[in-house]
Amino acid sequence: MLCYCINPFCDNRQNPNDIENCLSCGTSLLINDRIRLVEPLRELADNPFNYFEVFEVEDASTQWNLGSKRRVMKVLKWDTPNLVKLIEHESLALQLIQHSNIPKSTVDDFFTFIPKNSRLILHCLVMDKFEGEDLEQWIESNGRISQSLALKWLKQLVEILDTVHRSDFFHRDIKPSNIVLQPNGQLALIDFGTARRLTNTYLAKVSGSGGTDKGRGGRYEVTSVVTPHYTPLEQINGQAVPQSDFYALGRTFVQLVTGIKLMDLPIDNKTGNLIWRNKATHIDKPVAAFIDELMAQLPGQRPQTTRVILQRLEKLPQQIKNYRLANSKIFKFSKYTLMGLLSIWGISLSIPLAANYLVAQGERAEAANDSQSAQEFFDSAIKINPQVKNSISQFYFDKASRSTQKLQDAKKYYKLSINYNNQDVDAYNNLAFVCQLLNEFDCVTINYEKALKLKPDSWEGHYGLGTFYDDQGKKSLAEKQYELSIKINSQAIPVINNLSRLKILKGNYNAAIALALQGLQNTKEPKLQAALYKNLGWAKLQQRQLGEAKEYLEKAEKLDGQRADIYCLLAQTQEALGDNDNSWLNWEACLVLESKQPEVFRWRKDVLQRIRLKRSSR
DSSP states (O other), X not given: OEEEOSOTTOSOOEEETTOSBOTTTOOBSSBTTTEEEEEESSOOOOOTTOOEEEEEEEEOOOSSSOSOEEEEEEEEOOOOHHHHHHHHHHHHHHHHOOOTTSXXXXXXXXXXXXXXXXXXXXXXXEEEOOOSEEHHHHHHHHOSOOHHHHHHHHHHHHHHHHHXXXXXXXXXXXXXXXXXXXXXXXXXXXXXXXXXXXXXXXXXXXXTTTTOTTGGGXXXXXXXXXXXXXXXXXXXXXXXXXXXXXXXXXXXXXXXXXXXXXXXXXXXXXXXXXXXXXXXXXXXXXXXXXXXXXXXXXXXXXXXXXXXXXXXXXXXXXXXXXXXXXXXXXXXXXXXXXXXXXXXXXXXXXXXXHXXXXXXXXHHHHHTTOHHHHHHHHHHXXXXXXXXXXXXXXXXXXXXXXXXXXXXHHHHHHHHHHHHOTTOHHHHHHHHHHHHHTTOHHHHHHHHHHHHHHOTTOHHHHHHHHHHHHHTTOHHHHHHHHHHHHHXXXXXXXXXXXXXXXXXXXXXXXHHHHHHHHHHTTOOOHHHXXXXXXXXXXXXXXXXXXXXXXXXXXXXXHHOTTOHHHHHHHHHHHHHTTOHHHHHHHHHHHHHSOOXXXXXXXXXXXXXXXHHHHHHTO
């Protein structure tokens, strides 16, 4: 049995497995007293552009990984800043993203190593290995996949991506060769070497002037990662966003359902879209349309979040049934026959009855995903009886409300509801909120302003506009809207909590404490209480009143043990009190629990940087 020398400039890297040092160059064959290189997973070519080598390794146990096991180690051969930054980003991503089908890596799995008699600094990253074959290999052996398997695999991958994106990363290199089909039938997503951290600074770079088309047209120093045929235009231009992963995912599934390499599929010269549906006739139109939507040319035309995609996937089986029904001969015959009969006999029928019948037919057509026919029925109903506008408006409002996780659909339905009833304040508020989730900022402000014009004393409208400004980092505008909301409704606890947090970020700790105490007097809901106690503890920590800070934060933890920010603040408080053992336990919880708060990611970055500095100084 052989093992390999880690030194890329060694003349003969193969060695017997039972010796300690390389016979050729003398470099230790046991890296960091724990790792032996068993087999190269890429060809060990003497190529200056081959920056990384990848090995299967035998890894002895550490405090983080108990028990000897086979793993994978990536080795960066060149100590250049940009490449070092890439492998550092990959290490950070694998530490923070916790999912059973993503390679696991810990703080101790990223280190440097210097071969014997060399000045070369090798950066090494160890991660778990998934058994199985990648989908590039699988499809070559098995051919295209069925629609049912495509939906099953798509759901698996989006659930993985959901964890990645909620951890504020995106992958940037999804393709069949980076997806492994394991023996248990589960897919694993690998190779996070190009993963990007989603920070406010990064978003500012790619969004330019507020996310407008003009603002996105510039060039920014954002690392560009390109895999031909899978990479969207915005990523080629160095402006990748989370929706760029969806484009690559859609293209991956085109290859899977056609069994044809993307380079061999034609492209529509007018739209730039792949022409693939005629090569996958077993895929129903709703599924094909959804895959095309994933691959839309512009990020804003794709589903905006993984949650949206998962909700859409839940509805696809019913949409497939509706589509097959709507395209059956019986359904087509009944639709046109009934409309003809109504036009011939409409005079003798009750006008309200005829209009209501057409509305019912429109609702049925919409349920069958036949929007064009639905509009025809609704327009005919309104011509007969304009009073049905309100019922049609309510129908679309209800449909939008049920589609809150399908953001593009919800937006469409709220707009249709407003078209039939432009005095509906709730529709404007809800449309603004959906646009906020879609990052369509002009739509947000326009619709909140319309809602507030119709109902100036709507605390929900001011609260919604405040959260929008808050997310944009416009703290003063957010503060004004929160205060207006509380003035209208002093019992609006979520608003009180948001304003309290905002006061802390602005350094107004006494005001934050007063608001948190006010909120606690008016709510018995545990999660809201936890958020308010967290704010009290945070403010007291900033004032260096450590005993009170610890007391409030421990109360918050008992009420809601899944909030990462509570553990981050507890860790900082215990550090300040000199309780380093308990502090480290809370830092661990801070690192692994889900959070979308920007301050949590700032705290995580700081503690990981401290760990690295401490290790490098040993």
